Amino acid sequence: MENKTHLKTDLVIIGAGMAGLAGAVFAANRGINTILVGGAGAFEYASGLLDLWGLTHPDNGYCKDPWQDLAQIQASRHFHPFSKICPSTIETAFGELTDVLGQNGLAYAGLPRENSQIITAFGTAKPTFRYPVTMAHNVTAFRDKNPTLLLDFNGLREFRARFVQQVLSSTWQNIRIAAIDFPQMSGRSELVTPLMAQAMETEQVQDKFAAAVRPQLKGEQFIGVPAILGINTADKIRKRLEGLLGVNLFEIPTSPISVPGIRLKESFKKALEDTCVTRLPDQRVLLASQNPGKDFVLETHTHSGIRAARIQAGTCLLATGRFLSKGLISDRKGITEPLFNLRVDQPTDREHWHAASYFDPKGHAVNLAGITTDERFRPLGRKNLPAHEKLYAAGSILAGQDWMRTRSGAGLSIATAFSAIEQIALGRT
């Protein structure tokens, strides 16, 4: 039974969501020997957009200049994790990460200091900071209300062009819709975006796609499609199709399973190949312990429940996310952190977790619950002292933030992972 692998490393990152993977990229750039444990299933639910801070307060509507808000949060010494990070550091973190993703097949675009608005598959405009370049014309076509053709694919349920067109009809009138069969899949009654994106990777399918689209064009300079333009070389595919059709082509992000989310996962995977980061994507940490002054010892299991590895590490970054990824667990009595049994700041009882109304502009209190850290992103214990000298936490598990309502998910993960890794790098020298 003791034939499992023993591994020793400087840093172990638990969780391979946005915070864990961003942390791993930052660790790789700093030459920190790292093991990253955890799958990245949640990326299939990720929009692929890199939000920073999109909504100040519901009454104020969308936030145009996120930096102004972030400076205010920092100045206010608010409870929010962003209060512990200087805005210029957040800017550096975003730059470093998008550079790496760009070098690994996933180029991002956006204004230097402002949010942009992306049209979603609901026809709503989502404020975001960085978006895949395959969505660049989504932003400009919406901004300028250009005459646009939206394409439907027969049998695709996650995206219906008339849905988008109708919701936008009061502000953007010149959208026309047309439906085509997706090349080589016309016999299927149901299409899913990842399979379409996969098929798009071949030039033969691209040519057939262009041939099917061409007769539908009536002078429009823009074509919008759901996000299906390939998995690994999306921007190349977009440019080739634009060449073939002589128009601007853009993607619209859809609901899960999300192709832009899968691209993000693939780009991270590529970025971490041949670096000082070892990934254990098919394992999950089930037990973690540390004796004072000694290394962390983690036990991992495979998804089928077989014991896989014992990892010994000097430093640990907890990036296990919230309830969906089981970074936090809840029962009728309260919310707990399962790995280190860390203090979870939370409302007094379950009755106060949620507001009476689902869309209450204040959000739900349960979404502010989580792990409180010191200025260096070390989780605090019962006496407001770091629970472990070398344990750090990043991402959505942190208390005092509601990433969903403030549209700050990626930004929170990137900024806090960056800050934690910077601290870890500092401690190493």
Added chain:
Amino acid sequence: MVKKKLTPQVLIIGAGVTGTGIARDLALRGISSLVIEKGNINDGASGRNHGLLHSGARYVGSDLDSASECAQEARILKRIAPHCIEETKGLYVAVKGDDESYVADFPGLCKKAGVFCQALCVKEALALEPGLSKDTIAVFRVDDASVDPFHLSLENMNQAIEHGAVYYSNCQAMGFSLEKKVIRKVSVQNCLTGECFKITPRVIINATGAWAGMVAQLAGIGLDMIYSKGSLLVTHNRLTTHVINRLRPAADGDILVPGRTVSIFGTTSVRLDNLESIRPEFDEIDFLIDQGAQMVPGLETARYIRAYAGVRPLVRSQNETRGDDRTVSRGFYLFDHAKDGVDNFVTITGGKVTTYRLMAEKTADLAAEKLKISTPCTTADTPLMSKAPSKLIEAGMSVKLWAKETNPGDYMMWECEMVPKSHFKELILWLKQNRERADLNSLRIHSRLGKGACQGTFCSLRVTGFMYDEAYINGGQGLDNIKYLLTERFKGQKPVLWDSQLAQAELNEAMFCSFFGLDMVDPDRKG
């Protein structure tokens, strides 16, 4: 709203299982009726109960007449509406510490009431239902079944409409014009449009359940109502194959009813002063789970998808104001308000889903008598089967039919309940032809939309896309529909959001708020 002279022979107020049952009963006698409902079908207690078709065994300890009446009516419903009923059978289970004298008396009482009951040895019972507690000491098998009250009411109403009845949802009775001991006109307001209109019926039936006192008050008649709230929980998976009852005098948290893919567990009994806020309290839920886990331990760890509460209407000092000998049972209250000086006004309230047909019969008898019509009731012998599409309300039914009809352009609209597009189209067309609206909420009422594990996350989105495609909706209507559905569903989810269901809620919020931005969509926006 159709602008025409509204002169039905009978006006029925309330479209619960009783009101719709009366409409069917009258329609089959050839008597015209109009049903008005301030919300939608089964918004009150008819849609907020266990969905248990009682064998009668529950009442053998307290009320033998009720017990026999249940047994008899359950047999009738199984005969006329088998498609609304799942013959699950029921088990009565006592665990260590339960009153053993009640256990000993139980079979004798059942026999007295004419309720079937068969003793099982504990080992046998555990083999039948492995989810029962290891502390089980006695088990009896009875003829309980699971019934879908929505399906019953829809079939009642649809069949009534096919025989000439008219149904107005979202229409509330606002006042009665009384003249010489007779209500001449009823003022009605459409709650959605604000439009007011008048109805001139010959007889008015108040079938508004817990709201009966308020409607009676419109005629100046006082009914001293007692409101008893019962809270229930819906599990994510079906926990047992049988209805499981605690073998003890009726108490809280002692009935678990399987219904299709889920189980419904309850209930409590909490006095309310008014009907303003009928919702399960958090401590009630904790109490229910603690109680139920004694009988079926899996209730402790089960995933719950929603909770809801209904109100049992009771009438105080019934002996003084009680109706005449038509009320054969103590299980419900039928009032001929001629006694109160209003000749053409009747109130029916109380009772249970199992005996709704009998309640409707007795009420219709009284209305027919007032109209001097002697056509007898035929509801016990006429199949309760309308021509309306019901594939979407019978879980599993839709997919069974779909597998037979092979159409390459057809696909599943939502996975958890496996409903294909073609069946949806049929339902929407039917709604458009027969009802005022075909939006997500009316689809929800007439199907199982939003009732599965994801509680509307994926199905609402796909169905909305489909409705746009078919041009059933335009502009921003789809977003408003989704927002409304999520808002409504959340009310029932809020008390059970922990563990997996909290994780599901997190995913929903990430999608609908963070990604699609529905929290920023103004519901009053002009589409």
